[in-house]
Amino acid sequence: MTLNGKHIFLGVTGGIAAYKCVELLRLFKKAGADVVVAMTRAATRFVGPATFEVLSENPVLLDLWEGPGSGVAHIEVGSRSDLAVIAPATANCIGKLAHGIADDALTTTMLAMTCPVLICPSMNTDMYQNIRVQKNLDLLEETGIHILDPDSGVLACRTSGAGRLPEPWFIFDRACALFYKKDLKAKTVLVSAGPTVEPIDPVRFISNHSSGKMGYAIAGAAEKRGANVILVSGPVSLDPPVGVTRVSVGSCDQMYDAMLESLDQADIIIKVAAVGDFKPVSVQAHKIKKSGTQGAVTLELTQNKDILKAIGLKKRKNQYLVGFAAETRDLETYAVGKMEKKQLDMIVANIVGKSGSGFKADTNKVKLFTRDGQVTDLPLMTKEKVAHAILDAVVQAVV
Template sequence: MTILNQKHILLGVTGGIAAYKSVELLRLLKKAGADVDVAMTEAALRFVGKTTFEVLSENPVITDLWEDSHGSVAHIDVAARCDAAVIAPATANCIAKLAHGLADDALTTTFLAVTAPVMICPAMNTHMYENIRVQRNLDVLEQDGIHILDPDTGSLACKTTGPGRLPDPRLIVDRMEHMLTPKDFVGKQVLVSAGPTLEPIDPVRYVSNHSSGKMGYAVARAAEMRGASVTLVTGSVSLDPPVGVETICVQTCQDMADTMLSKMAHADIIIQVAAVADFRPDHRETLKIKKTSDQDRMTLTLVQNPDILRTMGERKRPGQFLVGFAAETHDLAANAVKKIKKKNLDMIAANLVGGKDAGFQTDTNKMTLFFKDGSKTDIPLMDKQAVAHVLLDNLLTRLDPRG
């Protein structure tokens, strides 16, 4: 489960064409386990009906300060219990009111009573968004500690092109998780590798493995959520880069070695999650290898690739924390402990592959963390994002405070 699980979230919806996206945002917040209260302006009701939000949120929607609240002040109660609040979309009018402390409707009155973290997601015509007065109001809110999520750039409903689109609701949820995640990795430079490497045989064929990159991406995302400056070096995967992470795409083991070794000097923590091919073809054909009519087999000669993790272990400076991953099919503990010593690691995350719930291509994982002092920690089966946070929790307790 995400950090939004069992959190009380206040969702504000104002009168912009992007209000329809707020329905999807509400659905995603509920899917993440949040309890959501919704406050809407009168203009928002002209775009999306109140009933839609009430059904999806399973809570009454605040639209009128004068509605019967059975003896309580509903909007104050909602503001007091929320753990975080977001306005999406936020119009120029709403932004101006909040920047100047105006409270003339249910939404602005409710949000002025919020003491939890608040995110504003501006969405409007490009020229309105770029207007110096709107930008000044956003600056005021940001200086007051409000989180501002910049709008996307693209074609708008008003036929203009430029900044002003409400970001994808998935991004809004991601940044809300970031807003609520404790920042215990602030000041740390984290270098992560992920995915498989591809070793070309000819222009259309290659040697690789089944790694999806999901575990490495989860680790990079978790570190960024916790305040680290993260660089992700990734092989070829079908995943969107984590928000706020410097992402460098590579293909071969040599590519990954060159990039990781060039970046490691500035890293405090290095987490090598990538499933690097141990071998590569000794020769890459420049043209596609054609099958002949009398051919029933082909011999492929492989040579050993550079051992990136071992080289990093040899170059590791005092204070750096080096983590390896081991995907094993047998003798998990023996192989992991051997690798810690052989490659000068501080920690290794080892798991057995081949099961349907853990390892390559899955959304869940379970593993055992082995440490150079001989201790170990078992991580039970859970979502890979949760596994990543448990891994970072264990890593954090073992960092050299002088590093």
């Protein structure tokens, strides 16, 4: 995500996991954010302030009365911040924030915050499960503060259980999600992504070049906008987006069954997957040997099920169906024809083979066609931005 122009307040308290926040700061900076770090005195026992100052390119707030954090700096930081993240958040810090105690630069600055706040608890399992800590977390949630549950595992104290600070990339993802409007809240979005594979024999198959990046971008974007997302995915080398339920499939038949099984739950269906049009008539039980064959080998194919057409026939009036069309020529003719034939509400079309667009690329160049005749020609942009542009159009139609 691009955070250009965003001001992030990062509060670091005195836990062993403070070292992870160096990487979290780097992720915020890489995304273009301006970051101000505040540390408790205990936090400086684990990571020196100089590390955060160099990486953030801003003075670290340590003391209300001395150095760059003196005067009314905490008020200025609080008023201009777009997001505040406390990681790790100790039991002590959580208790202070829950009860409005402001006795250092970090907690005082937090009282001046008017932006969204994400708190990431990290501590010993018994401390985390203590009823007083849990009540303080509940109190913070009741006031609109977002709490990120800790991971479970072996802790620094050599015990095992809940209390580990999540990895920086996960905190970054959940922090970025707070910037999105939740215009898909209470909606279930069903997305298909990736290729399908049709076996020829135990070691060979027919497939295509789909990487799954576009479908995964749409699934992740929908989750960040508040949707419950079911992602039916062919075989890809991508991790599922945070908060998304992934159903892994291989063949067209498997994807057909998975999509139809989840269809009744869905308010919005976005079929991005590049499903193979054909499959072998028969699958050989053993590897086909080239010895004994002369010249060309004939492989008899039959048509696969048309998943998109089946959904178009089965969908309810209150369901919104989006399809994709990857073409090599006559884009509008084929796209509009496909939309009508398969009873789609919208089709997203692009010409494959162009530089920076289509399979495997991180960017895409698409046109959106809707049943009411609207055509939106999007410029070349990242697939994440394309995903949000598609969802913007869907939201305008259904929400």
